[in-house]
């Protein structure tokens with residue numbers, strides 16, 4: 001196999017929601033494979049710790065404040081990214097929130113909170129990134145982080161799952177309309193990985209029962225198991241992969257009825 005297949009040298013990446021969990025991991029992986037990486041989130045102190053770690057490992061990264069629900073903040077974040085490294089040609093739309101709530105108890109505020117961050121911001125940040133790539137005549141790739149819940153259902157997750165199903169469909173449309181600019185767009189649908197979003201649940205008895213009884217592989221994923229799928233979709237190794245929603249769930253979707 002060509003050892004350079006997943007190489008990202010010369011690429012400029014921007015990862016939203018990089019201040020913890022999957023986003024921080026994605027930033028390390030992209031930097032470790034040669035990309036210069038802009039890490040974006042609201043908690044800038046945390047981003048600085050991440051960029052220090054990436055620099056210590058021999059990579060290049062820059063922290064940028066970005067609230068993905070604020071159009072001005074998104075544009076300012078891209079401006080800062082361009083100033084640091086040039087046009088972003090690898091965008092990972094990862095920022096997301098969860099608001100578990102039964103359908104009947106969910107409120108207008110809950111709905112807006114989840115949709116603003118998980119769906120509208122993917123549209124907003126994706127559009128800003130793609131517009132800038134197009135303007136610069138720069139081919140690129142966009143990876144949207146959806147969820148297994150974009151493909152399936154679960155009690156208490158109507159808002160989150162609907163937002164992620166929207167991300168899956170938005171991914172297909174972005175791929176269709178952006179391919180003429182040599183911009184590929186794909187989604188990853190992770191199964192369960194322990195992060196700040198869910199660690200209390202998985203530490204609880206209920207959470208442990210869930211892993212034992214509801215996940216066929218009887219385990220959570222390890223963040224390292226997202227690295228290969230990310231690199232495939234982000235790099236030229238995936239040059240003919242476009243518009244897919246790739247489950248990375250250890251077979252969770254195969255749960256028997």
Ligand SMILES: NC(=O)c1ccc[n+]([C@@H]2O[C@H](COP(=O)([O-])OP(=O)(O)OC[C@H]3O[C@@H](n4cnc5c(N)ncnc54)[C@H](OP(=O)(O)O)[C@@H]3O)[C@@H](O)[C@H]2O)c1
Nearest residue numbers: 017019020021022041042043067068095096192193195197
């Ligand atoms: N963990 C899982 O099992 C799992 C499974 C499927 C999908 N996912 C998806 O993976 C993504 C990352 O989740 P995670 O598990 O890593 O959760 P996490 O540890 O809670 O991280 C969420 C990240 O999103 C950022 N964020 C939230 N609102 C934001 C906003 N308005 N502007 C900018 N950044 C914002 C947070 O940064 P700041 O608070 O610093 O802004 C944080 O860095 C999410 O889209 C999630 O839905 C996770």
